[in-house]
Amino acid sequence: MKTGVRRIVKSGDAPPAIGPYSQAVMMNGFAFTSGQIPIDKDSGRIVDGGILEQTEKALDNLSAVLTQSGTSLKNAVIVNIYLKSLSDFGIVNECYARRVDTNNPPARVTVEVSGLPKDALIEISAIAPTLPFAGNKK
Known part of the structure; x- marks a missing residue:
């Protein structure tokens, strides 16, 4: 992709955006993703279960968008995680560590928020x- 050209990314393997935004935008050699919540792309609903299941699904959705962008989570330079409760931090870290290059991890921000779309936990x-x-790395 040429630098300076802005391209919208749409992955059929992740749920569509639930508002007036793109799943991701590519520009100048980078993919900038929107936040991915644990929505099942077929039902349009938050997956059943707790923080473990929701974290895995949010990571699946994020990975699908990054793959459509021609990259992967292992290449990420920064990841932002929003949690309804920081008490879920340990479980999220376990799931996250299975998906990133732990020898060369991206920068990361994790914050607790008062609410997320569709009452997601992450x-x-x-x-x-x-x-x-x-x-x-692909």
Whole structure:
């Protein structure tokens, strides 16, 4: 993708945006994702279960958007995680560690928020390079 060209990303493997925003935007060799919540793309509903199931689904959705962008979570330079409760931090870390390169992890922000769309327990976004670079992992 040329630098300076803005491209909207739509992945059929992740739920569509639930508002006036894109799943991701690619520009200048990076994918900037919107926050992904644990929505099942077929039902349009939050997945059943607690923070473990919701974290796995939010990561699945994020990975689908990043894959459509030509990159992966292993290439992320920063990940933002929004939690309804910081008491879920440990469980989220366990799920997250299975998905990122723990030897070369991205920067990360994790904050507790008062509410998330559809009463989700977690929302995750990322910025990842899309152009070939040393160490790029699919």
